[in-house]
Amino acid sequence: MKRQMPRFLDEPSESEPATTPVARQPDATRAAPVERPRLYEPLPDAPDAIGEDWRPDRVARAPKRFGAGWVAAAGIALVILGWLATTVTLAALSSYEISPWMGHVVVSAYALGGLLVLVAVGSEWRAMRAVRQVETVRAALRASSALTPSDIRGITARWLRTLPGRLEVDPMVLEAVQRAESGEEIVAVLKNRVAPALEAETRRIGLRVATEGSLLVAISPHQSWDGIIIALYGLRIVRQIAVAYGLRPTTMVTLVLLRRTLRMALEVAAVQIVAQGAGARLLESTPVLRHLAGTVPGLTTAELRLYRLAVVAGDACNPLADPG
Amino acid sequence: MTQDRSLGRWLWTGVRNIASGVSDNLDTAFNEQRIRLAVTGLSRSGKTVFITSMIQNLIALGQGRDTLPLVTRRLDSNGRSRLRRVTIDPAGVQTIPYFDFQTKLQALARADASWPPRTEDLSEISITLEIEREGLGQKLGARRVRMDILDYPGEWLLDLPLLDLSHAAWSEDTLERLRTPDMLPQTGKFLEFVRGLSPDGPVDEATVRRGHALYKETLSALRNSFGLRYLQPGRFLCPGPFGDAPFLWFFPMAGTDGPLPHGSIGRLLLDRFETYKREIRANFFDTYFKSFDRQIMLVDVLGCLYAGKLAFDDTAAAIHDLAVVLRDGWGSWARGRRPEGWLSDLPWPLSLSVNAASYVVSTLARNKPVDRVAFVATKADHVPELDRQALKSLLSHLAKSAAGAIEADRAKVSYHVAASIRSTEDVTLQIDGRPMRAVQGVLTPGGRARPFSPGQIPAAEIPDYFWDAAYFELPDFLPPRINPRGNEGIRHLALDEVLDAVIGDLL
Numbered sequence: 151m152k153r154q155m156p157r158f159l160d161e162p163s164e165s166e167p168a169t170t171p172v173a174r175q176p177d178a179t180r181a182a183p184v185e186r187p188r189l190y191e192p193l194p195d196a197p198d199a200i201g202e203d204w205r206p207d208r209v210a211r212a213p214k215r216f217g218a219g220w221v222a223a224a225g226i227a228l229v230i231l232g233w234l235a236t237t238v239t240l241a242a243l244s245s246y247e248i249s250p251w252m253g254h255v256v257v258s259a260y261a262l263g264g265l266l267v268l269v270a271v272g273s274e275w276r277a278m279r280a281v282r283q284v285e286t287v288r289a290a291l292r293a294s295s296a297l298t299p300s301d302i303r304g305i306t307a308r309w310l311r312t313l314p315g316r317l318e319v320d321p322m323v324l325e326a327v328q329r330a331e332s333g334e335e336i337v338a339v340l341k342n343r344v345a346p347a348l349e350a351e352t353r354r355i356g357l358r359v360a361t362e363g364s365l366l367v368a369i370s371p372h373q374s375w376d377g378i379i380i381a382l383y384g385l386r387i388v389r390q391i392a393v394a395y396g397l398r399p400t401t402m403v404t405l406v407l408l409r410r411t412l413r414m415a416l417e418v419a420a421v422q423i424v425a426q427g428a429g430a431r432l433l434e435s436t437p438v439l440r441h442l443a444g445t446v447p448g449l450t451t452a453e454l455r456l457y458r459l460a461v462v463a464g465d466a467c468n469p470l471a472d473p474g
Numbered sequence: 475m476t477q478d479r480s481l482g483r484w485l486w487t488g489v490r491n492i493a494s495g496v497s498d499n500l501d502t503a504f505n506e507q508r509i510r511l512a513v514t515g516l517s518r519s520g521k522t523v524f525i526t527s528m529i530q531n532l533i534a535l536g537q538g539r540d541t542l543p544l545v546t547r548r549l550d551s552n553g554r555s556r557l558r559r560v561t562i563d564p565a566g567v568q569t570i571p572y573f574d575f576q577t578k579l580q581a582l583a584r585a586d587a588s589w590p591p592r593t594e595d596l597s598e599i600s601i602t603l604e605i606e607r608e609g610l611g612q613k614l615g616a617r618r619v620r621m622d623i624l625d626y627p628g629e630w631l632l633d634l635p636l637l638d639l640s641h642a643a644w645s646e647d648t649l650e651r652l653r654t655p656d657m658l659p660q661t662g663k664f665l666e667f668v669r670g671l672s673p674d675g676p677v678d679e680a681t682v683r684r685g686h687a688l689y690k691e692t693l694s695a696l697r698n699s700f701g702l703r704y705l706q707p708g709r710f711l712c713p714g715p716f717g718d719a720p721f722l723w724f725f726p727m728a729g730t731d732g733p734l735p736h737g738s739i740g741r742l743l744l745d746r747f748e749t750y751k752r753e754i755r756a757n758f759f760d761t762y763f764k765s766f767d768r769q770i771m772l773v774d775v776l777g778c779l780y781a782g783k784l785a786f787d788d789t790a791a792a793i794h795d796l797a798v799v800l801r802d803g804w805g806s807w808a809r810g811r812r813p814e815g816w817l818s819d820l821p822w823p824l825s826l827s828v829n830a831a832s833y834v835v836s837t838l839a840r841n842k843p844v845d846r847v848a849f850v851a852t853k854a855d856h857v858p859e860l861d862r863q864a865l866k867s868l869l870s871h872l873a874k875s876a877a878g879a880i881e882a883d884r885a886k887v888s889y890h891v892a893a894s895i896r897s898t899e900d901v902t903l904q905i906d907g908r909p910m911r912a913v914q915g916v917l918t919p920g921g922r923a924r925p926f927s928p929g930q931i932p933a934a935e936i937p938d939y940f941w942d943a944a945y946f947e948l949p950d951f952l953p954p955r956i957n958p959r960g961n962e963g964i965r966h967l968a969l970d971e972v973l974d975a976v977i978g979d980l981l
Contacts, residue, residue: 184939187780187929187946190903193914196922200899200915201954204965206539209546209555292564298958 277398281406283309284397288469291337302333306340309469312396319344345470351394352468356460359387364453376452383456388463395467410466507980508620512844515772516703516792517628517712520852520894522590524772525625526578527894527964528973529562529601530956534963536560536603541963542970548981549605556606557981558616563600570762573599573625582895583958586919589950595714596626596762605981619980624762629708633754635795636706641724641747642731648706649726652692656784660695664688664725673729673740682723682739689725701781701945704792707750715757721749768976769844771797775851775869776928780946786936790872797847797873846886848976849873855893855967856948857928858900858911862891867933888975893967897951901925915951926951 238260246253287309290302306327310319323343330336363383367376388407389399397403465471502508515521531541536559540546549556565572574597578590603619636644649668652661667688671681690710696702697711709716716722724746727739734741771793778789851869854862870889898915903925914923926949932940954965 184943185927185930186943187948188927189949190912190925190927192922192924193901193903196914196924198916198920198922199955200897200923200951201965204954204962206534206541206963209535209538209540209557210553211538211555211558 273398274400274402277400277403278406280312280397281403283312284395284467284469291333291340291469299330299332299336302336303327303330306336310344314394314396340470345468348395348468348470349464352391352460352464355390355394356387356457356464359383359390359460360453360456363456367452380452380455384459387456387460391460391463391467395464397467407463407466410462505615506618506620508622509767509977509980510622510624511976512766512769513623513625513772514631514769514796515628515852516631516774516789517592518703518777519628519772519774521628521772522578522593522625523582524770524850524852524894524969525573525599525623526575526582526590527966527969529575529599529623530579531963531966531969532560532601532603532973533562534961537961539961539963541966542973544970544974545978545981546970548974548978551606551608556608558604558606560601560603563602563620568598570596570598570624573597573623575599579956580958582953582964583956587953587956589953592712593625593627594712596624596630596758598622598624598762603981619977621977626758626762627708627712627714628703629705629712630714630754630758631796632704632706632708632792634759637751637755637759640731641727641744642729644706644747645726645728645730649728652726654784657696657700660699661692664692668725668727671727671739673727673734673743674738677737677739677742682725682742685725685727686723700788701778701785702788703778703785704788704795707754709750709754716753721746721753724750766844769847770972770976771847771849771873772852773849773869773872774853774948775865775872776853776856776931777948779868779931780948782945783936783941793849793873846888846976846979848888848890848972850972851889851891853893853948854891855896855898855915856913856926856951857891857931858913860911861928861931864931864933866891868931871934886975890968890972890975892969892972894964894969895953895956896965896967897953898926899923903927915949917949917951919952924949 242253242257242260245256287305290305307324310324310327313319320343323339326339326343327336330339360383363379366379366383370376370379385404385408389404392399392403392407397407399407513521513525532545534541535545535555536557538555546555562575581588581590600620600622603621604616605619606616639647649665651657652665658665664685667685671685693705693710697705705711707722709722713722724743727743730740730744734744773789773793775789778785849869851865854865857865866889869891873889898913901912901914903910903912910927912925912927914925916923956964
């Protein structure tokens with residue numbers, strides 16, 4: 151805006167000629183000798199919208215700081231990688247000293263090994279991305295009131311398309327999600343039309359593996375084997391549930407899912423204590439059960455533990471599951 | 475088996491809830507700072523828009539957009555922002571309705587955007603700012619600043635000064651005000667009606683209801699014709715959940731201070747007035763106004779300036795009374811006015827001891843007075859840049875007496891001119907060949923921007939001749955285009971200045 155400079159009105163300025171001030175007659179509608187508020191007609195270049203230039207700058211954020219544990223882990227990793235690289239290099243050089251052919255063979259073997267490691271890392275990365283997608287959907291559905299419906303639609307549609315075979319979503323559901331006008335509506339569609347199938351699949355896998363595992367426990371020759379059988383079948387449940395939900399059960403994914411089911415381990419322990427207490431009382435008072443218990447020891451508890459593990463593993467893979 | 479599972483689940487849920495409760499409480503004690511922010515103001519001062527814009531701009535700031543430059547500067551650490559994210563807390567089990575931020579934002583962001591309608595009921599929202607610590611504290615991780623923000627009809631706030639008055643005192647003040655010569659065309663009918671009534675006369679329900687209806691009509695007429703805001707009782711203009719309950723059927727009437735016979739009109743009006751005070755105190759002030767840490771007082775200075783002397787003086791009186799009442803926080807105010815009840819009937823040695831103990835307890839448990847108060851002249855986007863200082867001076871002149879009382883309590887008071895949503899831009903007009911500063915904004919959907927000059931804005935004491943001109947209604951420019959996704963915030967004017975003054979020390 152150009153600044154208006156002070157001047158006498160009978161002296162010319164840069165932009166205006168000199169004028170002779172004339173005393174004005176009082177205006178009937180503007181009785182007060184003050185300038186009143188007023189709306190004017192649009193200027194020739196008047197825009198039809200205001201605020202089009204509003205584009206706030208980006209703010210650089212403070213980088214996430216790593217704790218002492220991460221620094222130590224990075225140091226250890228560096229030491230191991232350094233040692234590995236030195237060993238490999240020295241070994242390759244030594245091989246070349248024996249004969250060039252020997253050197254080529256050793257380097258090729260190392261290169262092939264390295265390539266396989268890279269392939270495995272890539273595979274893990276893709277698998278972990280799928281797990282993160284589940285978390286993204288879960289977070290989006292929890293904060294449905296803070297996101298726009300189109301954002302939630304995009305996130306959930308991407309996830310729904312990853313569900314495999316048996317759980318493949320009816321196109322009508324996808325359409326209903328696309329038609330939904332609010333985040334709450336999308337959540338309602340998913341909870342009513344997708345969640346039941348996911349939960350049923352979890353129950354199916356849980357019951358099947360739990361029955362197999364508990365039968366193995368029943369016929370195991372020694373009690374010390376029970377724990378190993380339960381642990382192996384627990385792992386099997388987690389991997390089967392992951393496959394059922396369209397996740398690749400790689401080592402990292404299995405570890406992540408196992409970590410998420412850590413709480414489940416505590417829950418299983420609590421249930422076990424209660425089940426053992428209640429079971430003991432029941433067995434003492436029922437002769438038929440006392441007889442059966444002698445033939446299939448540990449059956450009920452093992453089955454229950456595996457089934458509960460399946461339910462929580464399903465919750466870990468299912469973004470529609472209610473926490474807790 | 476099923477029973478065992480249920481018992482196990484019940485046990486586990488109990489253990490987990492206890493552990494989770496302990497963990498949450500520890501986390502809150504170490505990492506969370508909670509403040510209650512009172513966004514107060516008379517009706518149509520822009521509280522709802524202010525809250526919506528503030529939240530949206532903070533969310534955008536949390537997403538890495540510099541929507542609030544002064545707040546960004548506060549959060550700066552070696553050229554980088556310490557703000558990790560800003561989130562709206564999910565609705566819990568609170569009894570207050572939830573402030574529907576998304577719906578309000580989407581209404582403003584639509585192609586046919588419009589300003590929010592009058593707030594008819596109260597609502598609350600909480601937002602959390604997650605901020606990195608500085609210095610050695612970095613190793614402790616991020617801390618959280620949680621703000622509870624209350625939105626409510628401005629009319630309800632005006633009942634606050636009323637709680638100190640008896641029906642007789644309130645009637646005397648109100649009737650005297652209604653007799654102001656300029657108001658007589660609107661108030662004459664009611665004054666004539668009430669003059670014909672005797673407080674000792676027998677109750678006639680039809681007459682009382684007629685008086686109540688006439689008084690309500692008078693209040694509406696004063697609001698619409700003169701732009702008055704200081705109209706009591708507030709629930710007559712915005713009843714909220716009370717609806718049209720019988721205890722609201724009263725009106726001001728002279729002569730209710732003496733002894734009144736049972737079954738008289740005066741007694742009925744007095745009883746209803748006392749019930750009204752009790753109800754609004756129990757259902758609004760005691761419940762929701764318990765304590766505030768920070769206060770933002772929004773004032774539509776331009777609106778009342780253009781509405782004439784009556785409206786301007788009315789607004790000044792309202793601001794003064796409200797600011798004085800709220801300066802210590804409602805809890806402190808309420809304790810000072812607690813009815814004595816049965817304690818005063820005890821024998822004197824006992825009542826003295828109980829009163830002394832009560833004094834010690836109330837002193838120890840005294841609410842912290844409001845730390846910071848920001849007076850904000852809203853709709854400042856209707857004023858070109860160079861004239862905003864005059865508007866700010868006028869605001870400080872208007873709030874001077876109230877601010878003095880607050881500052882005496884060592885609260886930090888600041889004055890601002892701001893627009894929660896800036897719907898204009900500055901332009902220069904050529905009027906009679908002379909340049910003139912103005913603003914321009916769009917008035918109707920699809921229309922072109924029209925320039926607006928706010929005229930001369932007095933910076934302090936307003937001379938009488940200023941009021942000679944015809945009244946003027948502030949034009950309602952349409953909101954600018956808003957991105958509802960939240961990553962660009964909302965165009966505003968000096969909102970960051972207000973936030974920096976009110977919560978800057980917490981960041």
